[in-house]
Amino acid sequence: MGYPLKKITMADVARLANVSKSTVSQYLNKRYEYMSEKTKKRIEKAIEELGYQPNIVARSLKQKSTGTIGVIVFNILHLLTTQVLRAIEDVCRKRDYHVIVCNSDDHPEKEKKYINMLRAKQVDGLIIFPTGKNIDIYQNMVKEQFPLVFIDRMVPGVNVDAILLDNYKASNIAVDYFYKQGYKKISIVSPPFEQHVIPRTERIEGFQKALSDYGLPIKEEYVVALELSSIKERLKILFTSDDPPEALFAINDLSLMEILAFVKENHLRVPEDVAIISIDDVPFASIFTPALSTIAQPTFEMGEKAADRLFEQITQKNQHVPKLLRFQPTLIERDSAKRLTNKRGKVM
Amino acid sequence: MGYPLKKITMADVARLANVSKSTVSQYLNKRYEYMSEKTKKRIEKAIEELGYQPNIVARSLKQKSTGTIGVIVFNILHLLTTQVLRAIEDVCRKRDYHVIVCNSDDHPEKEKKYINMLRAKQVDGLIIFPTGKNIDIYQNMVKEQFPLVFIDRMVPGVNVDAILLDNYKASNIAVDYFYKQGYKKISIVSPPFEQHVIPRTERIEGFQKALSDYGLPIKEEYVVALELSSIKERLKILFTSDDPPEALFAINDLSLMEILAFVKENHLRVPEDVAIISIDDVPFASIFTPALSTIAQPTFEMGEKAADRLFEQITQKNQHVPKLLRFQPTLIERDSAKRLTNKRGKVM
DNA sequence: TTGTATGCGTTATCAA
DNA sequence: TTGATAACGCATACAA
Numbered sequence: 130m131g132y133p134l135k136k137i138t139m140a141d142v143a144r145l146a147n148v149s150k151s152t153v154s155q156y157l158n159k160r161y162e163y164m165s166e167k168t169k170k171r172i173e174k175a176i177e178e179l180g181y182q183p184n185i186v187a188r189s190l191k192q193k194s195t196g197t198i199g200v201i202v203f204n205i206l207h208l209l210t211t212q213v214l215r216a217i218e219d220v221c222r223k224r225d226y227h228v229i230v231c232n233s234d235d236h237p238e239k240e241k242k243y244i245n246m247l248r249a250k251q252v253d254g255l256i257i258f259p260t261g262k263n264i265d266i267y268q269n270m271v272k273e274q275f276p277l278v279f280i281d282r283m284v285p286g287v288n289v290d291a292i293l294l295d296n297y298k299a300s301n302i303a304v305d306y307f308y309k310q311g312y313k314k315i316s317i318v319s320p321p322f323e324q325h326v327i328p329r330t331e332r333i334e335g336f337q338k339a340l341s342d343y344g345l346p347i348k349e350e351y352v353v354a355l356e357l358s359s360i361k362e363r364l365k366i367l368f369t370s371d372d373p374p375e376a377l378f379a380i381n382d383l384s385l386m387e388i389l390a391f392v393k394e395n396h397l398r399v400p401e402d403v404a405i406i407s408i409d410d411v412p413f414a415s416i417f418t419p420a421l422s423t424i425a426q427p428t429f430e431m432g433e434k435a436a437d438r439l440f441e442q443i444t445q446k447n448q449h450v451p452k453l454l455r456f457q458p459t460l461i462e463r464d465s466a467k468r469l470t471n472k473r474g475k476v477m
Numbered sequence: 478m479g480y481p482l483k484k485i486t487m488a489d490v491a492r493l494a495n496v497s498k499s500t501v502s503q504y505l506n507k508r509y510e511y512m513s514e515k516t517k518k519r520i521e522k523a524i525e526e527l528g529y530q531p532n533i534v535a536r537s538l539k540q541k542s543t544g545t546i547g548v549i550v551f552n553i554l555h556l557l558t559t560q561v562l563r564a565i566e567d568v569c570r571k572r573d574y575h576v577i578v579c580n581s582d583d584h585p586e587k588e589k590k591y592i593n594m595l596r597a598k599q600v601d602g603l604i605i606f607p608t609g610k611n612i613d614i615y616q617n618m619v620k621e622q623f624p625l626v627f628i629d630r631m632v633p634g635v636n637v638d639a640i641l642l643d644n645y646k647a648s649n650i651a652v653d654y655f656y657k658q659g660y661k662k663i664s665i666v667s668p669p670f671e672q673h674v675i676p677r678t679e680r681i682e683g684f685q686k687a688l689s690d691y692g693l694p695i696k697e698e699y700v701v702a703l704e705l706s707s708i709k710e711r712l713k714i715l716f717t718s719d720d721p722p723e724a725l726f727a728i729n730d731l732s733l734m735e736i737l738a739f740v741k742e743n744h745l746r747v748p749e750d751v752a753i754i755s756i757d758d759v760p761f762a763s764i765f766t767p768a769l770s771t772i773a774q775p776t777f778e779m780g781e782k783a784a785d786r787l788f789e790q791i792t793q794k795n796q797h798v799p800k801l802l803r804f805q806p807t808l809i810e811r812d813s814a815k816r817l818t819n820k821r822g823k824v825m
Numbered sequence: 826t827t828g829t830a831t832g833c834g835t836t837a838t839c840a841a
Numbered sequence: 842t843t844g845a846t847a848a849c850g851c852a853t854a855c856a857a
Contacts, residue, residue, distance in 0.1 A: 138850055149828045154852055163826045185598045186537050187850035190833050195534060197577065197598070205559050205566070215553050218580055227598065229545065229575045232566055250533045250545070250575065389764040413761045416737040486834055497844045502836060511842045535834035538849050 137181045146175035157183055189251065197227040198276075198439060199247035201257045203235045208382060209409065209428055210258070213280060216432025217256060224440065226253075237262035248275070254439045259284055261325035271451075276442035280435045282327040289451045290438045292431050296328050299424050299458040300335030301342075303378045303406045306422070306460060308343050310468040312404050315340065316351035316367065316374035318360060318384040329354075332380045332408065348372075360387040365395070368403075376400075376466065379407035385421075404466040408458065420463035427456050485529045494523035505531060537599065545575040546624075546787060547595035549605045551583045556730060557757065557776055558606070561628060564780025565604060572788065574601075585610035596623070602787045607632055609673040619799075624790035628783045630675040631801055638786045639801045640779050644676050647772050647806040648683030649690075651726045651754045654770070654808060656691050658816040660752050663688065664699035664715065664722035666708060666732040677702075680728045680756065696720075708735040713743070716751075724748075724814065727755035733769075752814040756806065768811035775804050 139157075143150045148168055155164060156172045175181070189195040200217060202210045218228050229247060233240040237260045244266055247255060254276030259267065267287045270277050283291035300317075307315050317336045319329055333354065340347050351374055353363050364387075367373055379385035385407035397403055399419050410425035434454060442449045487505075491498045496516055503512060504520045523529070537543040548565060550558045566576050577595060581588040585608045592614055595603060602624030607615070615635045618625050631639035648665075655663050665684045667677055681702065688695050699722055701711050712735075715721055727733035733755035745751055747767050758773035782802060790797045 136850090140850080150851075151829080151853080152827055155827085158852080165826065168827080182593065182597050184538075184850050185594075186534055186543060187833090188852075190532075190534050190538050190835085190850080191852050193833080195598075205553075205563050211553050211559050214578075215580065218553070218578070225594070227577045227579065227594070230562075230566070230578045231575065232563065232570075245530065246533075246573070246575070249530050250543075386760070386764060389761075393764055393766060393768075411761070412734075413737075413759070413765070416734060416741055417761070418741060418766060420741075484834090488834080498834090499836080499845080500843055503843085506836085513842065516843080532834050535849090536836075538834080538851090539836045541849080 136184070137179045138184070139181075141179055142172065142175045142181050145179060146171040148172060193251070194253055195251045196225060197229060197250075197252050198254045198256065199229045199231065199243070199250075199252040201231045201233050201240060201243050201247075201255065203258050204232050205230060208411070209281070209426065212428035213432035213435070216429040217436045220433055220436035220440070233258070233260060235260050241266060244270075254278075254443050256280060256435050256439055258282065261327075274446055276439055276446070278435045278439045278442075280431065282325070283453055284325075290435075290442070291451075291453045292435045292438070293453065293455055294328065294426050294431075295455040295457050296331035297335035297338065298455075299408050299426075300332050300378070300380075301339045302424055302458060302460050303408075304336060304339035304343060304345070306406060306462075306466060307376045307378070307404060308345070310404065310466055312376035312466070313345055314348075314351070314372070314375045315345065315378060316353060316376070317378045317380060318364070318388055319352075319354040319380040320383060321356060322354040329380060336378065336380075357383055357387055360384065361391040361394070364388070364391045368395070368397070374403070376404040376406070379405065382407065382409035382411050385409065385411065389417075399465050400467055406466045410461055414461070415463060417465075419465045419467075422463045422466045423461050424458045425461050426458055431456050484532070485527045486532070487529075489527055490520065490523045490529050493527060494519040496520060541599070542601055543599045544573060545577060545598075545600050546602045546604065547577045547579065547591070547598075547600040549579045549581050549588060549591050549595075549603065551606050552580050553578060556759070557629070557774065560776035561780035561783070564777040565784045568781055568784040568788070581606070581608060583608050589614060592618075602626075602791050604628060604783050604787055606630065609675075622794055624787055624794070626783045626787045626790075628779065630673070632673075637799045638783075638790070639799075640783045640786070641801065641803055642676065642774050642779075643803040643805055644679035645683035645686065647756050647774075648680050648726070648728075649687045650772055650806060650808050651756075652684065652687035652691060652693070654754060654810075655724045655726070655752060655814060656693070658752065658814055660724035660814070661693055662696075662699070662720070662723045663693065663726060664701060664724070665726045665728060666712070666736055667700075667702040667728040668731060669704060670702040677728060684726065684728075705731055705735055708732065709739040709742070712736070712739045716743070716745075722751070724752040724754070727753065730755065730757040730759050733757070733759065737765075747813050748815055754814045758809055762809070763811060765813075767813045767815075770811045770814045771809050772806045773809050774806055779804050 139150050139153050143153045152168060153172055200214060205211060221228055231243040233243060240260045241263050256278045258281045259279050261282060261284045267284060271289055277289050279289055279291040283293055304315060317333060319333060337347055350367060353360060355363055377388050379388050388405060392399060399405055406422050408424045410423040414421040414423050487498050487501050491501045501520055548562060553559060569576055579591040581591060588608045589611050604626045606629045607627050609630060609632045615632060619637055625637050627637055627639040631641060652663060665681060667681060685695055698715060701708060703711055725736050727736050736753060740747060747753055754770050756772045758771040762769040762771050
């Protein structure tokens with residue numbers, strides 16, 4: 130006792146309680162129906178005495194279900210990710226499921242490896258922020274009806290549940306708000322354009338669509354889609370040109386950070402010199418000066434729904450029909466894009 | 478083919494390749510030493526053809542090692558947590574280990590349940606941000622020599638590896654810096670004092686110690702340790718008193734947020750009206766105005782070390798001697814606590 | 826109401 | 842160089 134002793138198994142409990150393994154198993158699975166009170170007590174006591182803990186691995190092997198799911202994210206450091214993860218874990222907890230978290234860093238190779246390893250570990254399902262580059266593997270999972278949900282991005286041609294923001298709507302909200310506040314020259318700021326990065330693509334498209342809907346000019350130079358490290362430099366050029374934008378639309382928090390750094394370095398006033406709106410309601414939005422107007426994603430609802438859909442697949446594997454679900458962004462109006470009164474002579 | 482077909486097992490591969498299961502197993506475990514080239518090829522081909530994937534659950538059962546560890550955090554939404562997690566996952570990835578992440582919300586009951594369930598799932602080890610309230614369970618793990626590492630907090634009387642910040646040092650850095658910049662009336666802002674929350678306790682203690690070392694007055698009212706929701710109110714009182722502090726030391730990012738909200742609402746200037754330093758290098762520190770001076774924790778190093786220590790225990794269970802490891806905080810000097818020039822007549 | 830026997834998919838031991 | 846066979850710890854059909 131107290132020594133690095135060997136594991137206690139069901140057999141030990143059975144022996145001590147003077148019953149068979151099956152009876153112990155019954156007990157553990159709460160199938161008390163045909164069990165006498167005294168054997169119940171005896172087993173209980175034996176378990177207590179030995180400090181027995183069931184081995185879920187063995188059970189999983191038998192039952193073909195591990196009670197764990199895998200979640201492959203781009204990077205857990207990203208805020209959206211942690212919020213989605215928290216929501217997923219909350220629904221998993223209610224079902225006594227656990228979550229294995231992996232970072233793909235948006236690298237198809239890492240993603241591939243994780244998918245294979247997690248499936249080898251017999252996870253009951255997978256929620257993935259997909260790189261979009263492992264189509265064969267995705268297809269294989271749908272063919273095998275392996276429970277799978279995509280989130281943040283969808284992959285054209287792969288017919289699975291996907292949880293996405295209504296990105297077009299988000300861009301539209303931004304343009305609409307700017308427009309109504311009197312800003313006409315609007316620039317969008319984004320990481321580099323990449324076909325398969327759906328949110329980025331859709332937000333940029335949505336932006337252009339909205340501009341044209343509102344009859345606003347679409348200037349090529351106003352679409353700044355660059356590596357984060359070159360954004361400030363480009364903005365500098367833009368703002369020293371003859372025709373600088375009046376407003377900046379950051380398609381995510383990373384772009385926003387670059388904009389704010391640019392604004393600070395160049396001592397621009399917000400919103401007098403530039404109005405700003407971003408997608409992603411960053412935690413410091415309200416304490417910033419000026420308080421930042423943002424377009425929030427319902428991240429928790431999205432994570433929750435992803436988990437719900439996954440469990441739907443897990444529990445009723447057969448007749449689940451995949452859907453593309455769009456969640457609505459909401460404007461959180463603060464001060465960074467407010468209409469200018471005539472403080473500075475500038476009128477809407 | 479294409480239907481929700483049954484799992485391919487080693488037996489199927491063996492049959493197709495016309496060898497025994499054991500031979501396939503050899504192959505999979507790369508024990509080629511006594512294997513002829515042609516059986517090797519045959520097996521390889523069969524695996525390919527069938528799309529065989531090994532079942533790690535079965536392997537785990539046999540080998541008593543699952544290749545997964547559990548990490549129980551307070552809340553994945555907390556920045557420190559995600560950084561530590563990222564570091565842990567990076568070292569796990571190199572060893573083909575996976576990480577199950579659970580949120581205890583600092584509730585002993587949840588923590589207890591997770592510890593039990595994860596152990597039932599046969600995780601190879603556990604890294605815990607401990608609530609500190611499940612002493613019996615912790616003790617039990619050390620007694621059984623179950624691989625275990627604490628991080629962020631330690632638990633007096635529980636002899637396990639623990640990774641902590643040098644909290645005293647952190648407080649000392651803050652006081653030292655304030656002092657040298659000419660601030661003498663320093664207030665500390667923290668969530669409520671609780672004995673077992675080591676970082677909080679140590680930071681407050683360290684603060685008081687530092688004040689006395691520097692011969693600065695220790696005013697009871699200057700220790701603001703309250704629920705986040707009451708901090709602003711209390712600061713208001715403090716700053717409308719006869720003797721308001723000149724500097725505020727936030728012991729973590731949450732306290733900092735309250736301070737910044739307070740400062741904004743009351744239109745105080747930083748550092749002219751209040752100087753500010755916080756522990757935790759928040760992501761917006763450098764783009765804030767004024768840029769925030771912070772004391773950073775080496776979060777990634779800490780996570781990495783936690784994982785390293787855990788693997789040390791996993792691989793050499795016997796002669797591992799538990800240690801309390803302290804990591805050094807570093808001052809990141811920016812503008813929120815800079816010495817005042819005589820702009821406003823105020824002198825150091 | 827409880828026990829026996831078998832199987833889950835591997836790995837390991839020992840023969841062959 | 843390869844193959845039977847017995848574990849691993851649990852669950853379940855069936856027997857008793």
